[in-house]
Amino acid sequence: MYGIPTTKSGIILRIGQCVFAAVSIGVMAAASGFSTTTAFRYLIASMGLQFLWSFGQACFYIQAWRHHINLHRTTKLQLFVVGDWVTATLSLAAACSSAGVVVLYTKDTDICSVETKLSCGMFQISIAFAFVSWFLLAISSHLMFWLLAIL
Amino acid sequence: MYGIPTTKSGIILRIGQCVFAAVSIGVMAAASGFSTTTAFRYLIASMGLQFLWSFGQACFYIQAWRHHINLHRTTKLQLFVVGDWVTATLSLAAACSSAGVVVLYTKDTDICSVETKLSCGMFQISIAFAFVSWFLLAISSHLMFWLLAIL
Structure with missing residues (x-):
């Protein structure tokens, strides 16, 4: 089964999450004027949390892959599922609230063309x-x- | 198991989704000035979709409960899971993008106090x-x- 711990595809998925979250934080932090909008600050916080979570999970996946950990005996699995769900919900919430604000800036108003x-x-x-x-x-x-x- | 088809709690959950989605649409449609913001229009569209989906599911749940349908034989289950996930993601996206805009209106700027x-x-x-x-x-x-x- 692809994408689970103990598989290479699972490790690649987790590393991908880390990389994209880090790039998202970097680009947002480099953009001028982001700090005046709560949604953009929340995006940075949420992507920071996702980076830490995915990095921790990537370490666990690599360990599980190298040492052939038996997942049946892993009691942490429930904790990981809850953590994954909470992190994913917070990330989607942050991305969508920021997207809502950007659509307001670019489509509904002309703030983006006025405020250079x-x-x-x-x-x-x-x-x-x-x-x-x-x-x-x-x-x-x-x-x-x-x-x-x-x- | 609570909340699944063939149980009363499952039906109550589905009817709750319908009711809250309908109230959300009603309140937003009654609010003056919602139509100038894309995020609020998207919220109405998304809650409309969720209302239709949850209503259809409620009908299926009531049928499953009354006629004791064997869920093992229901090939629709996969379709329902995908539909649930897509609808839930769209609803969360709509709610969060609207919330991002409202926070911008009330906290980051004074649009709400200026534009009466x-x-x-x-x-x-x-x-x-x-x-x-x-x-x-x-x-x-x-x-x-x-x-x-x-x-």
């Missing part, structure tokens, strides 16, 4: 990376939940 | 109902996924 010190393009890139990171986490999260149910 | 024709209080009530509706759908969605995995 706001880097709207960078906001959009950061949010796109956040969505990719969330999507990878959602895949991992569902696979872990499936694993918990069938074990 | 915007009913910011009603936006907040509508979004709160949307979150409750999403939360109930998330519970149903996880129970269905669990059911699919163990059957």
Whole structure:
């Protein structure tokens, strides 16, 4: 089964989540004028949490893959499933609230064309990376939940 | 097992989703000035979809409960799980993007106190109902996924 701990695809998924979350934080932090909007600050906090979580999970997956850990005996699995779900929900919430604000800035009003010190393009890139990171986490999260149910 | 089809708690969960989604649509549609913001229009569309989906599911649950349908033989279960997940994700996305815009209106700027024709209080009530509706759908969605995995 692809994507679960003890498989290479699972490790790649987790590392992908870390990388995209880190890029999302970097691009948002580099964009000028992000700090005036709560949604953008929340995106950075949420992507920070996702980075830490996915990094920890990646370490566990690598350990499980190298030492052939028997997942039946892992009591942590329930904790991991809950943690995955909470992190994924917070990430989606952050990405969507930021996307709602960016749509307001670019489509509903002309704030982006008037306020030249706001880097709207960078906001959009950061949010796109956040969505990719969330999507990878959602895949991992569902696979872990499936694993918990069938074990 | 609580909350699955063929149980009363499952039917109550589905009807709860319908009711909260309908109230959310009603409050948002009654709020003045919602149509200028894309996020609020998207909330109405998404809650409309959730209302239709949950209503259909409620009908299926009532049928399953009355006629004691054997869920093992239900090939629709996979379709229902995917539909639940897509609807729940869209609902959370709509609720969060609207919440991001409302926080921008009330906290980051003083648009709500300046523009008196915007009913910011009603936006907040509508979004709160949307979150409750999403939360109930998330519970149903996880129970269905669990059911699919163990059957």
